[in-house]
Amino acid sequence: MTARLINGKAIAATIHEEVRRGAQDLRARGVIPGLATVLVGDNTASHKYVSMKRKACAEVGIESFHHELPATATQAEVLALVQRLGADRKVHGILVQLPLPKHIDERVILEAVPIGKDVDGFHPLNIGALAMKGREPDFVPCTPAGVIELLDRTGAKIDGADAVVVGRSNIVGMPVALLLIGRNATVTVCHSKTKDLPAMVRRADIVVAAIGKAHFVKADWIRPGATVIDVGTNPVDDPGKPGGKRLVGDVEFEPAKLVAGAITPVPGGVGPMTIAMLMKNTLRSAARARA
Ligand code: GUN
Secondary structure, three states: OOOEEOOHHHHHHHHHHHHHHHHHHHHHOOOOOEEEEEEEOOOHHHHHHHHHHHHHHHHHOOEEEEEEEOOOOOHHHHHHHHHHHHHOOOOOEEEEOOOOOOOOOHHHHHHHOOHHHOOOOOOHHHHHHHHOOOOOOOOOOHHHHHHHHHHHHOOOOOOOOEEEEEOOOOOOHHHHHHHHHHOOOEEEEEOOOOOOHHHHHHOOOEEEEOOOOOOOEOHHHOOOOOEEEEOOOEEEEOOOOHHHEEEEOOEOHHHHHOOOOEEOOOOOOHHHHHHHHHHHHHHHHHHOOOO
């Protein structure tokens, strides 16, 4: 049997439409939702991601305020910009694209984003609330929120499921594990020191692959019928493609498709959801603002 493909692109389009209508209502009340994007340095992937985020803003009716600083910018300059955006009433969300250049302390910058404008959900207070029972973060990080939205909108049962998360990054692995725990899944977080990774993954009703290595999760690790969410976007050589590269996920997709019950493709799975959730978070932040 072949797995059902989870169409992140289509689900993201539905969310964009919901946000577009919400933004229209807000504009009618005199509030123009605004997202500030901060890009430091010349990381090619970051430039591409930020331009996709700004394009999405334009499509859904969110104003974007873009700020680009050179790789040589000092920490004080980046900090001053974030503080200025924090005080700007037209800005309802601030997105500092990661990674920052090595000489800038990411912690200092992310902690300068007011938690009410932390639409990326990376402020330690927001992540802390995610980890605590009975607390609601102001914002949930976009990729993890997108993973849960994909599971919900495709009818996967999270409550009581065995979920295995491969990877423990601050951006994806750890927050997605916290979200799954909050939804009553039994969660195992695996990483490079995990003893028998294939055996761990084989237990899972839900697999979230977020390790950042092309085709790392093998098809014979997947339990038949499991739901597989692939967060990876890894460039691999492909002479047939423009630029000689194509993107693949963390899961060995073609053979895994024959085992899984449902699976996300790369591209077209989780990627579009990250942007959709950013739009949703920004709209929610703007909705709290007064005209
Ligand atoms: N770098 C990789 N993913 C993300 C993300 O979701 N947000 C930001 N700001 N930077 C990233």
